[in-house]
Amino acid sequence: MTTTTTDRKRSTSPIISAGDVTFGYSDVSVLESVSVDVEPGAFLGLVGPNGSGKSTLLELMLGLRRLDDGTVSLFGQPAHEFDDGERIGYVAQDVTKAARDMPVTVREVVEMGRYPRRLFGRFSTEDRRAVSEAMERVGITDLASRRVGRLSGGQRQRVFVARALASEADLLALDEPTVSVDAESREEFYGLLHDLNATGLTVVLVEHDIGVVTTYATEVACLNRQLYFHGNPEEFVETDALARAYGTDQHVLHHDH
Template sequence: MSEASSAARAPSDDGPLVDVRGLTFGYAATPVVEDVDLRVGRGEYVGIVGPNGSGKSTLLRLVLGLHEPDSGSAELLGHPARAFAERERIGYVAQDVTQNEKRMPITVSEVVLMGRFPHAGFGRVTAADRDRARDALETVGIGHLADRKITSLSGGQRQRAYIARALAGEAELLVLDEPTVGVDAESVDAFFDLLDGLVDDGLTVLLVEHDIGAVIEHTSRVVCLNREVYFDGEPTAFAESDALDRAYGTNVLREKGGIRT
């Protein structure tokens, strides 16, 4: 890495990857998130839970700099989120691919190779870039699907492909928005096992997830949100707290058997 590149990354070396302070945002006069603080350090595995319409996805978009907050601040890797330029350092997997991506006649390996584009000198993809993309596909367990069209994959397989793209791009932070929606239970278990392994290897993960049981079982920290933060701490303490009662207006774990909402 050049001295200039090292200097550009220096602000985030010792600080949190995500640093949100007093964040408030609303559509028209209605707040969607209000006075939210959230800091995510390197190597953390943070799950955000909350009822439908509680502002979870909006919070992720604010974290990523895709919305301008009404008040407060959001930083990514030590830089203002809205002005953050090194997007390859963040792997973002939305709830679903865009309509254009659904129509694109592109293979899985080509999707993953896109993660190397910011690293390719003069826009030229090298053999080393292709090797890294193949390694990423193997890491997420879909190397055998490399030549398949992305449109032919199941929801779970497609999510893995986009995670592989983030890994190929050497992302330091993986942000996932409802990654298991529409995915069968067996694939959900395998998906969370994959995330566990990536975190063990040093990746930082921030996800919004509707499966409260999976969040409690797999993550190292739970944030419960319903416009404001009702809880931020260890999963065991969350399960024993009244945060769900207050955020959802009911005891979700008791009524749903501690599995899904």
Template sequence: MSAAPPPPAGSPAIQVADVVVRYGDVTALDGVTLEVAQGRVTGLIGMNGSGKSTLFKTIMGMVRPDGGTVRIEGADPGVARSAGALGYVPQNEDVDWAFPLSVRDVVMMGRYGRQGLTRRARPADHAAVAEALERVELTGYADRQIGQLSGGQRKRAFVARGIAQDARVLLLDEPFAGVDKRSEATITGLLRELADDGRTVLVSTHDLHALPRLADEAVLLLHRILFHGEVSQALRPENLARAFGLDGADLPGVPDLLDREGTA
């Protein structure tokens, strides 16, 4: 299946309008409205249980909202996903790490949507996988069984799968959780490169110190959008306190971080 044509320049890549998601009596998202522009890295910040994963799954069309609408490049999420325009790297992969699956096999999964029912890899698929592996610095591990990789290497392999998909909109849920510094630096640099290429990246992270190097803008979420704007302003103690339900004094290191970034 060929990818849909890109949207007009300047139009939002992700549009979330007044979205409500409930799980029984629990409201996970309460009137969330968000627009993410093309060609930017947007950091999504919030405490555990704030609704970040639910927002991602709703944007992906994996969770149907109880109210509101979601559009990806102007289309329904399911349509965008089928067209290969939308990719997702979840926080935890449901994988049998003992299964005889190589790193190359995992990355090739990102090409399945373009291979039709036969899933027969063509030269273009092999080339895309090779490029993705090179970009995440795993070329030398391509034939290794996926369970033999370190945690950071595994995460890079699944990021490579998203890159091989060639999605114009890419969602990553906590890609830095449990990874080593090298993997964190590799993923950060790669996401910046993707944005420079015109891709749109929405990434949730708890690593506040890495956020200024990673993101063009930040969103603070606590079941609803508390803030959307410049990273320096998102990291103000008073804004983080609202997002994490803490007093500003309980956020060690943030004032120092702001001083180093020149935003105090």
């Protein structure tokens, strides 16, 4: 049975709550007092120029880095202590590029999403069902026996999203997943994210294409070390936050869907 909005775990608390987050590498400041909450069912797009701290903020939100100051909670727990990994589907930057050298099939990659839920190292009927449904939802069932390295960039994207869906995650986090992917595949991919979010799946996306974010996301957070805007995409395009964050005159190109 396909997961729907009503199937997902309900919560009145933010899935992620970042308060006054400060972080730096040695003497280089990356984030300065950034506060962002991600509510259940949101589709948050993190935008900003190169080196603005977008990817670092996402990693702090997921507990992959320890912050210098401030607080980050993930599903109500300190992010760096959170260990319920099956609730999070994370597609890291360049993971699809690295997958070109993986000697595994599409099904085997998607099955990795079930590893945290397996009992005694064996795949159950429920595991197999979840894997098959995840592949069906992203449209890669016909690729199940293909080697991942022989797929196009757009197809590999879908494989790693399917891996996250197979884990029945409540949060899907993606760090610039469409780098080096053709325009048509990118539009299809973001349409897929939009549809998954419509089922209640919470999505956090780091993306350099501001037009994609303002078209598909329900919220935008614009930053460059500090936070310049967090709110509705329609309000974002009417503010000067983009110009202030980039330090230049920027225009948003909307995508039709």
